[in-house]
Amino acid sequence: MSAFLALVGRDLALRGARGGLLLPLIFFALVAILFPFAVGPDPALLARIAGGVMWVAALLAALLPVDTLLEPDRADGTLDQFVARGTPLALVVVARTVSHWLGFAPLLLLTTLVASALLNLPAEQLPALVAGLAIGTPALAALGVLAAALTAGLRGAGGLAGLLVLPLALPVLIFGAGVLTAGPGETTAVKLLAAASLFLVAIAPIGAAAALRAALD
Amino acid sequence: MFEGLSFGLGAGQALLVTGPNGAGKSSLLRLLAGLLTPAAGEIANPFATAWLGHDNALKAERRLIDELRFWAAVDGTPAARIDAALDRFDLDAIAALPVRVLSSGQKRRAALARTWASGARLWLLDEPSVGLDVANVARLSDAMREHRAAGGLVIATSHVDIGLDDAAELAL
Numbered sequence: 001m002s003a004f005l006a007l008v009g010r011d012l013a014l015r016g017a018r019g020g021l022l023l024p025l026i027f028f029a030l031v032a033i034l035f036p037f038a039v040g041p042d043p044a045l046l047a048r049i050a051g052g053v054m055w056v057a058a059l060l061a062a063l064l065p066v067d068t069l070l071e072p073d074r075a076d077g078t079l080d081q082f083v084a085r086g087t088p089l090a091l092v093v094v095a096r097t098v099s100h101w102l103g104f105a106p107l108l109l110l111t112t113l114v115a116s117a118l119l120n121l122p123a124e125q126l127p128a129l130v131a132g133l134a135i136g137t138p139a140l141a142a143l144g145v146l147a148a149a150l151t152a153g154l155r156g157a158g159g160l161a162g163l164l165v166l167p168l169a170l171p172v173l174i175f176g177a178g179v180l181t182a183g184p185g186e187t188t189a190v191k192l193l194a195a196a197s198l199f200l201v202a203i204a205p206i207g208a209a210a211a212l213r214a215a216l217d
Numbered sequence: 218m219f220e221g222l223s224f225g226l227g228a229g230q231a232l233l234v235t236g237p238n239g240a241g242k243s244s245l246l247r248l249l250a251g252l253l254t255p256a257a258g259e260i261a262n263p264f265a266t267a268w269l270g271h272d273n274a275l276k277a278e279r280r281l282i283d284e285l286r287f288w289a290a291v292d293g294t295p296a297a298r299i300d301a302a303l304d305r306f307d308l309d310a311i312a313a314l315p316v317r318v319l320s321s322g323q324k325r326r327a328a329l330a331r332t333w334a335s336g337a338r339l340w341l342l343d344e345p346s347v348g349l350d351v352a353n354v355a356r357l358s359d360a361m362r363e364h365r366a367a368g369g370l371v372i373a374t375s376h377v378d379i380g381l382d383d384a385a386e387l388a389l
Contacts, residue, residue, distance in 0.1 A: 002290050002293065003290060003291040003293075005290075006287050006290035006291060007291075010276075010279070010283075010287050013279065013283075014276055014278060014279065017278040017279070018278060075272075076272050076273075076274055076275075076276070077270050077271070077272025077273065077274035078274045078276075080247075080250070080252055080268060080270055080272070080274065081268060081274045081288070082291075083250070083251055083252055084250040084251060084252065084266050084267070084268030084341070085265075085266070085267075085268075085291065085292065085335075085337075086251075086265075086266075087291065216252055216253075217252075217253055217254060
């Protein structure tokens with residue numbers, strides 16, 4: 001447990017030192033600013049697409065730091081150190097998922113408040129969007145780490161990482177958008193979103209640990 | 218890479234793996250550390266293992282002391298042991314510096330300090346003396362001698378004399 005906490009703490013310190021804490025946020029905010037320029041300032045149109053745009057932006061923000069999630073640890077021998085000690089790679093991957101989530105999601109949820117104003121998100125949809133992102137972002141973080149593990153050791157693999165895991169994010173996006181349009185008292189979409197998120201959070205580290213093990217061999 | 222290899226090691230013993238470049242010295246150590254899986258055969262390593270590879274596994278952005286404390290937390294070793302390790306490898310003066318400003322010899326000493334502090338019974342050292350000056354190679358051999366006197370095991374590769382007394386030699 002102390003190893004797990006030490007790992008999460010070091011990850012966050014490293015991310016802070018590299019300036020990686022703000023990058024996903026700036027990216028997320030930029031998407032929110034650019035979209036009205038791209039589709040035109042029609043308030044009704046923006047209100048219709050705002051929630052979906054923010055979900056896609058959150059997904060891409062989660063994949064933004066994929067190159068820095070595991071590859072540096074493979075390249076500088078850190079993963080070797082864990083394997084030699086008998087530390088399970090799954091533990092490393094779960095710790096990385098937690099630190100990745102902490103590194104982008106809480107601040108991103110706050111930024112949502114600003115972005116929703118820029119995109120003219122209907123006020124009644126804001127709680128559903130924030131709640132949906134809070135439930136769905138752990139899955140996005142887990143997918144980011146899975147992509148990092150699958151592409152560790154490959155050169156210039158950032159784009160490939162997106163191609164690999166974007167399809168897996170589909171259920172989260174579909175149910176996340178469903179939460180936005182669910183009427184009052186309808187909880188089916190939230191439950192399905194939570195189920196999809198839990199499923200991905202549970203299986204992604206297993207796949208990521210196996211991929212890392214294969215990358216070391 | 219190699220086949221028909223067989224050796225055993227007990228408490229306090231050491232093995233020096235020698236051979237030309239590309240003979241498989243590092244691969245043998247990686248096999249022993251569990252970083253590679255053998256194509257055939259069996260490796261029985263019941264010991265807690267400390268690994269010192271070519272890469273020092275220290276993050277450039279972090280202070281040396283923070284990195285050593287991190288690995289101590291992973292190993293579950295007490296803080297006092299880190300202080301002793303800093304002292305032992307003459308790292309006190311540079312402990313507060315970020316790793317990126319350190320020389321390769323200083324980073325190597327830090328990696329040795331981590332190995333020493335880990336409390337592992339078996340040390341796997343791949344070219345441990347790379348970048349070290351004469352005084353620090355002496356520190357390394359002292360550390361290895363003490364480790365073995367306390368029942369520890371050392372398996373090392375090296376092209377130079379690292380002061381591994383009466384070690385068995387395995388030429389690849």
